[in-house]
Amino acid sequence: MCVRCVRDPPGLAPDRGCEGYHLPLMFDRKINTQTDSQLPPFPTHTQVEGAEVTVYRIRDPVLGDAPGTFDEGVLDAPIATPEVIMQSDCVIIGGPGRQGRMSAEVSYFFDSLTEFQTNGCLLKGKVGSAFTSVGGVGRGYGGHEAILQSFHGFFLQHGMIPVGVPPSSAMEDAHMANPFGVCMAGKPSMDKAGSRLRSLSESEVKLAYSQGEWASIITKQLHDDGD
Amino acid sequence: MCVRCVRDPPGLAPDRGCEGYHLPLMFDRKINTQTDSQLPPFPTHTQVEGAEVTVYRIRDPVLGDAPGTFDEGVLDAPIATPEVIMQSDCVIIGGPGRQGRMSAEVSYFFDSLTEFQTNGCLLKGKVGSAFTSVGGVGRGYGGHEAILQSFHGFFLQHGMIPVGVPPSSAMEDAHMANPFGVCMAGKPSMDKAGSRLRSLSESEVKLAYSQGEWASIITKQLHDDGD
């Protein structure tokens, strides 16, 4: 069983919002800890036996890997390609929200997967799960559920199985808790260097783990038939 | 494996719209053929081995089973209860749309399932799939995808797994083909008795079968572990 976390981009420079950096990587074994040193502590082993997790980044199709616009280490993450998606049993994908829309970078990436739908439905049966963030300057307010539902729409267009965040008491305390996927809420703070930083709240981290574990369980059940 | 099709109401009187009568019962073994004599011909056996399918109706909480407002045989269908949902591995549920909202009758039924969410998350892991119909007098135009997504929202609130309509070439010809669930489109016609009749187009029937089969396959994979 192969789970891929795809982030758009996994760490962005201050001027474009840093929150990608802290987005949920629900569970991990191979994560580049140098790259993601600001992430909340992750278990070294996922609790779902057999899950192999890799974190990829979506490359910006307009700006590319323009120097100086990424935090240190971010560009070390491998770039997500259609082949990566094809070889995964489960894809957990997300990126910062833009006023009720997924970011154009993610949208372009989805466009690159179109042929899988029209050419044999190659993603059918894979598990998909989504995450996002909203709020703060230039992001608008709310819109996160429409964003997450548009990820689900993509999954369903390809015959994939959308998996959300299962109900839990942690939802009581996460401001933007919803059943569609984890959303990082709140305003960014500034670090010493003037970068905008955002981090998941404790409740959001719990929900992120819960979402990742749940997606893994469903994936295992659907794809690990005795092998 | 136990699949339940729940319709709101399975046959309504002319003044409230007949289209429930022809809504997709994707596959069946035990269907009350007297009740559903106007349905398109169904296979006597579902193609997914082990599936037991039962068709239920949602009781109108305001009008109840008022005589003279239902087509003959409709009231023979058993009434859906929270227990029926609890005992199913998969629930395929639908009803006529109302200007972008699921009908209030279905909404009330969902309210009756609330305790399952707050009391141990008893529906977690079940498969859910949805269908609807729109168009014609009093229904407004469009809104079917928002309706189907609100069914998915209910499923996800309970930790259920939403299953849609997998991609297929039949989508090219069904006017309201979409990945969320089958939607019966078009204007109703009048029968000799002045009742408004609607029926699924050939493409819609194909998509309905496809949705039912796909929901059964996923359910079998998730719930039939060796037994």
Added chain:
Amino acid sequence: MCVRCVRDPPGLAPDRGCEGYHLPLMFDRKINTQTDSQLPPFPTHTQVEGAEVTVYRIRDPVLGDAPGTFDEGVLDAPIATPEVIMQSDCVIIGGPGRQGRMSAEVSYFFDSLTEFQTNGCLLKGKVGSAFTSVGGVGRGYGGHEAILQSFHGFFLQHGMIPVGVPPSSAMEDAHMANPFGVCMAGKPSMDKAGSRLRSLSESEVKLAYSQGEWASIITKQLHDDGD
């Protein structure tokens, strides 16, 4: 200019959630202060000249005005009817959310307005605005924006003009701030008598006033041509 605030129901008994009681009545002149004594202080005059505001309640079509299920004074509010809507230039309508759906009570009320759409489009050009609340036991988590958008869908079905919450700095501090309509967030607290109480936060009150004022300004501009 005539603005109507319609609440579903304006005060509900503990077992069904009290939050209706504190929902935004954005501005008012004629409000029954006895009925709404728990509301945050309202201006005695709206700031938009010429606005006449009346608060109505939507009657529960299943339980009706069952004694003992409403807080004191709630049933004093006049009942919303199709005629009330017809005679208004602007309708600000809301009610508690149910796991991503507007409450069935509101949905039934909207069904009662269907003939206006199919019979001359009598609501065309009126201004509509919406509010809701989510969270807590039995409500599920999130789903408020889908609810508010389904109100907008209703407005647009009738050719009405949806008005949302204009951007403001108060959005930074309201957890469920969004452009579609005010949503009361958070868990209810218990009063001495064991009733669940919820109230709008200070930021939510600001947004509610802002939404009401904005709806009034647009309504005035659209409907007050020199008279």
Added chain:
Amino acid sequence: MCVRCVRDPPGLAPDRGCEGYHLPLMFDRKINTQTDSQLPPFPTHTQVEGAEVTVYRIRDPVLGDAPGTFDEGVLDAPIATPEVIMQSDCVIIGGPGRQGRMSAEVSYFFDSLTEFQTNGCLLKGKVGSAFTSVGGVGRGYGGHEAILQSFHGFFLQHGMIPVGVPPSSAMEDAHMANPFGVCMAGKPSMDKAGSRLRSLSESEVKLAYSQGEWASIITKQLHDDGD
């Protein structure tokens, strides 16, 4: 009163889908008829007195104006800029749908307008209206209403007034009629040169005119105070 129709891109080459070419330009006085020679005949004067209509195109931020990928004349249309939006009283904007998402090109354009929201709310009170198209290879099926609602979400984020398609009997015959905006439905046909061509059906043209007229009426009422 100044109405702008912004299309993403107004005419695309065969390999990327031609349907932009035929999208609704609801009414016009200044349209470049050479560019839009395949459009259905437009009135030379809009029926709403005082409306000045200009058609712009959104420039592809990745491919730009790559030669050979546009139909003849398309690049003659002026390019939409933030200033164009600022100077309009009403913006009617659309583009081909991508599996439930607005195209990334439009999404990028909206990103370029972000500062208007955070810097004085400069678009507040303007009228916004949207259109799209779905279906066919690479577009997925359905999703048009979610797309149109995400346009409305953008409008509302900026304090704009969304205007939809008013109810009319033409909705009975347009397959994807809905209250949010005109959607061109159906499969493209091939012309002699192998280009995929799509055109609005007669009902869709009626709805497009109706949407444009309605947006103009509301704009006139909101913005033409005696001048």
